[in-house]
Amino acid sequence: MIVGIIxxxxxxxxxxxxxYGRKVIRTEKSDxxxxxxxxxxxxxxxxxxxxxxxxxxWFWFSWDAARAYFPIAGNELCQVAKLTRAANPIRSTxxxxxxxxxxxxxxxxxxxxxxxxxxxxxxxxxxxxxxxEMLQEIIDEMRTAMAAHADADELDSSVRMxxxxxxxxxxxxxxxxxxxxxPGPADPAMMxxxxxxPGWGETSVxxxxxxxxxxxxxxxxxSVTMQEISDQxxxxxxxxxxxxxxxxxxxxxxxxxxxxxxxxxxxxxxxEDLIKQIEKIFRRIDDGRIFPPDVTTDVEQALLVxxxxxxxxxxxxxxxxxxxxxxxxxxxxxxxxxxQGSGRWLPKPSDTLATFTRLANPNEGYKGFPLLWFKMxxxxxxxxxxxxxxxxxxxxxxxxxxGTDGQVQSNFKSKVYDIATGNFDSPSIPVPDxxxxxxxxxxxxxxxxxxxxxVPLGLFMGLSRFAKGYFDPLVELYRPIPPxxxxxxxxxxxxxxxxxxxxxxxxxxxxxxxxxxRTGATGTQxxxxxxxxxxxxxxxxxxxxVILPNSLPEILTGIRISxxxxxxxxxxxEMLAGTTGIGFVENVARKQSDYEIIWMTIILMGLLxxxxxxxxxxxxxxxxxxxxxx
Amino acid sequence: MSDLTASELNMVFNTPxxxxxxxxxxxxFTLKQGELLxxxxxxxxxxxxxxxxxxxxxxxxxxxxxxxxxxxxxxxVDRGMVFQQGALFEWLTxxxxxxxxxxxxxxxxxxxxxxxxxxxxxxxLQGFGRTPTYQLSGGMQQRVALARCLINDPDLxxxxxxxxxxxxxxxxxMQSLVLKIWKETGKTIxxxxxxxxxxxxxxxxxxxxxxxxxxxxxxxxxxxxxxxLTNDPREIKISPEFVExxxxxxxxxxxMEEEIMGKTETV
Ligand SMILES: Nc1ncnc2c1ncn2[C@@H]1O[C@H](COP(=O)(O)OP(=O)(O)OP(=O)(O)O)[C@@H](O)[C@H]1O
Ligand SMILES: [Mg+2]
Numbered sequence: 038m039i040v041g042i043i044x045x046x047x048x049x050x051x052x053x054x055x056x057y058g059r060k061v062i063r064t065e066k067s068d069x070x071x072x073x074x075x076x077x078x079x080x081x082x083x084x085x086x087x088x089x090x091x092x093x094x095w096f097w098f099s100w101d102a103a104r105a106y107f108p109i110a111g112n113e114l115c116q117v118a119k120l121t122r123a124a125n126p127i128r129s130t131x132x133x134x135x136x137x138x139x140x141x142x143x144x145x146x147x148x149x150x151x152x153x154x155x156x157x158x159x160x161x162x163x164x165x166x167x168x169x170e171m172l173q174e175i176i177d178e179m180r181t182a183m184a185a186h187a188d189a190d191e192l193d194s195s196v197r198m199x200x201x202x203x204x205x206x207x208x209x210x211x212x213x214x215x216x217x218x219x220p221g222p223a224d225p226a227m228m229x230x231x232x233x234x235p236g237w238g239e240t241s242v243x244x245x246x247x248x249x250x251x252x253x254x255x256x257x258x259x260s261v262t263m264q265e266i267s268d269q270x271x272x273x274x275x276x277x278x279x280x281x282x283x284x285x286x287x288x289x290x291x292x293x294x295x296x297x298x299x300x301x302x303x304x305x306x307x308x309e310d311l312i313k314q315i316e317k318i319f320r321r322i323d324d325g326r327i328f329p330p331d332v333t334t335d336v337e338q339a340l341l342v343x344x345x346x347x348x349x350x351x352x353x354x355x356x357x358x359x360x361x362x363x364x365x366x367x368x369x370x371x372x373x374x375x376x377q378g379s380g381r382w383l384p385k386p387s388d389t390l391a392t393f394t395r396l397a398n399p400n401e402g403y404k405g406f407p408l409l410w411f412k413m414x415x416x417x418x419x420x421x422x423x424x425x426x427x428x429x430x431x432x433x434x435x436x437x438x439x440g441t442d443g444q445v446q447s448n449f450k451s452k453v454y455d456i457a458t459g460n461f462d463s464p465s466i467p468v469p470d471x472x473x474x475x476x477x478x479x480x481x482x483x484x485x486x487x488x489x490x491x492v493p494l495g496l497f498m499g500l501s502r503f504a505k506g507y508f509d510p511l512v513e514l515y516r517p518i519p520p521x522x523x524x525x526x527x528x529x530x531x532x533x534x535x536x537x538x539x540x541x542x543x544x545x546x547x548x549x550x551x552x553x554x555r556t557g558a559t560g561t562q563x564x565x566x567x568x569x570x571x572x573x574x575x576x577x578x579x580x581x582x583v584i585l586p587n588s589l590p591e592i593l594t595g596i597r598i599s600x601x602x603x604x605x606x607x608x609x610x611e612m613l614a615g616t617t618g619i620g621f622v623e624n625v626a627r628k629q630s631d632y633e634i635i636w637m638t639i640i641l642m643g644l645l646x647x648x649x650x651x652x653x654x655x656x657x658x659x660x661x662x663x664x665x666x667x
Numbered sequence: 668m669s670d671l672t673a674s675e676l677n678m679v680f681n682t683p684x685x686x687x688x689x690x691x692x693x694x695x696f697t698l699k700q701g702e703l704l705x706x707x708x709x710x711x712x713x714x715x716x717x718x719x720x721x722x723x724x725x726x727x728x729x730x731x732x733x734x735x736x737x738x739x740x741x742x743x744v745d746r747g748m749v750f751q752q753g754a755l756f757e758w759l760t761x762x763x764x765x766x767x768x769x770x771x772x773x774x775x776x777x778x779x780x781x782x783x784x785x786x787x788x789x790x791x792l793q794g795f796g797r798t799p800t801y802q803l804s805g806g807m808q809q810r811v812a813l814a815r816c817l818i819n820d821p822d823l824x825x826x827x828x829x830x831x832x833x834x835x836x837x838x839x840x841m842q843s844l845v846l847k848i849w850k851e852t853g854k855t856i857x858x859x860x861x862x863x864x865x866x867x868x869x870x871x872x873x874x875x876x877x878x879x880x881x882x883x884x885x886x887x888x889x890x891x892x893x894x895x896l897t898n899d900p901r902e903i904k905i906s907p908e909f910v911e912x913x914x915x916x917x918x919x920x921x922x923m924e925e926e927i928m929g930k931t932e933t934v
Binding site for chain 2: 562564565567568569570571572573574575578582583586587589661662663666
């Protein structure tokens with residue numbers, strides 16, 4: 038219901054924004070030259086159009102729209118799938134669907150090839166002349182026996198009759214399907230049970246399997262009949278007195294052959310192998326699934342008739358199937374139906390949102406940890422985190438020792454130590470917490486250290502021959518290495534929790550920041566430095582007042598790139614190891630094939646990355662409006 | 668007394684291909700305090716090089732250079748420079764550009780802002796203090812550059828084609844401004860220009876330089892700058908004396924260019 042409304046809303050928004058955009062384009066034609074940079078600013082109506090297109094495609098390709106608008110169609114298509122499934126044993130013996138050859142053709146082709154193989158094997162195996170002659174006869178007889186299966190003259194008349202019965206039954210089913218009242222009035226109890234089933238997508242079974250409509254009951258009933266016909270068809274084998282006598286004789290000859298056990302043991306083994314092969318192929322001839330070509334034609338024709346009828350009876354269902362459920366179809370299993378193709382691997386927006394709402398609930402979270410929430414944390418813990426313990430060591434004096442009365446007198450030094458280790462009472466304040474927060478903090482920490490060390494080094498390298506030459510090999514050597522290649526090493530050294538990941542991200546951000554700060558510093562116009570010099574600025578002042586601001590555009594662009602790369606690296610690093618973070622969530626979901634959570638984390642990562650980038654764009658816009666205008 | 672004395676200045680550049688360019692050869696002159704010197708010459712005759720050496724941005728390969736008693740070895744606040752393209756700090760406002768030198772000296776902020784106001788008024792930019800520099804027109808930017816240089820109270824003002832990129836009208840206004848400042852402050856000014864008219868109008872003294880190797884070809888002492896303080900520059904420009912000198916110099920430069928072309932053609 039809601040999905041239906043949203044879908045219509047999206048279509049409306051898309052159409053509106055396209056029309057609005059076209060109107061703007063028309064005015065643009067009269068007032069602007071082609072290539073006017075103003076056009077590159079885009080327009081928010083096109084943003085609306087783009088977003089709507091993406092969402093519409095998602096709703097459509099994941100079958101969410103189909104589920105919203107045709108909830109019954111899913112159930113009915115399930116019944117159709119049941120009929121298809123019931124007919125499959127017969128269909129697969131004919132060149133229909135994915136098959137290209139008649140079953141008999143295929144079997145003959147394969148068996149002849151194997152007999153040819155036997156022939157060459159016989160030629161290369163060491164037999165006495167008499168034995169060889171005998172075996173040659175057996176092989177020849179096998180060929181003839183096989184050919185006899187396809188010979189209409191050798192066919193037992195009962196086979197043809199039983200085959201006709203199958204064809205007739207199929208015709209009968211097709212006729213029944215075409216009838217108005219088929220399969221008769223519904224059993225009210227069954228109907229009530231069917232209607233009480235949970236709807237499409239409400240449970241893990243996905244599609245309600247019991248037929249809920251008249252059309253559905255038709256196909257359901259037909260599928261039961263078809264199942265019987267299929268069993269009947271599989272029971273028909275090409276056997277009869279003539280063929281049996283021939284095969285018995287052949288079997289006797291094979292059994293009567295004694296393997297010459299004299300001579301080389303390798304030779305004996307080769308002889309035994311050949312006989313084993315002969316027996317294997319003989320057993321297959323025995324199967325009786327090869328018929329004269331015209332015997333199965335009736336069944337094939339009947340199947341086509343049934344096919345046509347099945348399609349006719351589906352009516353509009355076929356169009357719903359083709360248009361609203363792209364990229365896959367509904368298949369029936371033993372006692373349930375399921376979506377296959379994009380309906381399966383592409384989670385539906387509404388399901389994804391439901392999963393997200395479920396996980397966003399801080400009491401639920403994922404693996405006992407909320408996605409993004411807050412927790413109360415005592416201030417002392419934060420103090421302990423920020424203040425290093427060795428501060429206390431710097432305080433003059435000694436740590437207290439207990440006296441003879443067994444009492445410990447604290448002194449100033451020990452009190453400083455208590456504070457540095459967070460060993461004091463303090464109120465708690467709320468701090469953010471959760472998978473998302475952990476990921477964000479890691480990125481920001483890595484970025485922070487990368488900027489803190491990378492920018493000065495980059496500027497230094499841009500200003501000093503020594504620094505450029507000395508640090509260049511180091512930076513240039515490790516920069517091209519994909520960050521994830523470091524991951525196993527770094528995670529081993531620094532641990533799989535925050536430290537390792539932050540260091541990894543630091544390495545990523547550091548290289549980028551060095552390069553961009555260096556480019557910024559070397560790109561400073563000489564005349565500006567000259568001007569600053571003749572205005573009395575010292576070297577230090579020139580760095581601080583001229584070169585640094587002049588490098589800001591490059592540095593900010595570097596930060597923007599770093600955030601993007603760090604984000605990507607982090608998620609991958611979290612998938613490698615760790616117990617929190619968005620990448621961790623996705624990794625666990627991957628192991629459990631939970632497509633909705635996977636999809637949700639993917640979207641979350643995209644949105645957060647976008648958020649970072651938008652923020653950086655805003656910062657760039659605010660801090661360096663003068664960029665490129667010097 | 669802080670006269671500028673150059674003796675036997677030589678500048679030889681090494682080109683990337685192993686050759687050498689003799690940008691300045693045995694340049695000697697004295698510029699007395701309070702003089703206004705214009706420098707003219709065909710492109711590539713070493714004008715900018717000379718100015719850079721005086722400013723202290725480059726070291727001459729030979730000869731010596733003194734401002735007053737001090738030898739010039741490095742850039743300093745006693746020599747202010749105005750560049751062809753403002754070389755303003757585009758991330759700062761007009762006021763912050765103008766007071767850059769004072770801030771570097773850590774001068775008293777109240778005093779600084781008073782001076783900034785004063786100088787903005789002199790160059791005709793009152794009220795623009797808070798405007799970001801990148802929003803100014805080319806002429807306004809040159810005024811800011813002028814104010815930024817003058818607020819430091821340098822002994823010698825060096826200008827490298829400061830008005831080259833301006834339109835004719837703005838240019839005339841700026842020329843009067845330069846003359847006005849010259850008169851009111853009594854500074855020594857050295858101005859490089861491509862325009863013969865401008866050189867004649869502004870220069871109390873005028874060097875015409877010749878290329879390959881760069882040297883002072885001819886020196887003039889001109890009355891027009893003094894006249895310009897009282898008379899209308901346009902009238903000066905049509906006076907027969909002005910026109911005669913202008914034609915003479917134009918022919919001279921024209922011949923030099925011809926010679927260069929001839930030289931390159933025979934090579
Ligand atoms: N850094 C340098 N390296 C090599 N040659 C240089 C360098 N700087 C200047 N030159 C050469 O010195 C000569 C004088 O250059 P300069 O810039 O002083 O000319 P200019 O008179 O200012 O010309 P313009 O009027 O075009 O500005 C030119 O031939 C130039 O090629
Ligand atoms: Mg020049």
